[in-house]
Amino acid sequence: MKCKLRKKDKVMVIAGKERGKTGEILRIYPDTGRVLVGKVNIVTKHRKPKQSQPGGLQKMEAPLHYSNVMLLCPKCEKPIRPKLDKLSTGEVVRLCRKCGETIL
DSSP, rough: OOOOOTTTEEEEEESSSSTTOEEEEEEEETTEEEEEETTTTTTEEEEOOOOOOEEEEEEOOOOOEEEEEEETTTTOOOEEEEEEEEEEOOEEEETTTTOOOOEE
């Protein structure tokens, strides 16, 4: 999977029941093509008690497919699909297609 998203990127959900919500990427699962976004797609898990933790219901984030999220440009605050561009130094950077801002 070739994904232009990175950890700690601000993203907006564009599909599904969480459409329109924004959050930060906590983790990327490249083998399944999914991303874990903070405070988005909250599900309830039933946990068995362990020696160190009590059991019960636990709310946690569930992964979303990376095609259901779009990167938010830090300058124009709009959801975009970033464009990859090579600088004269040979470094590859992500660019906003709408405003041309470099995204780090």
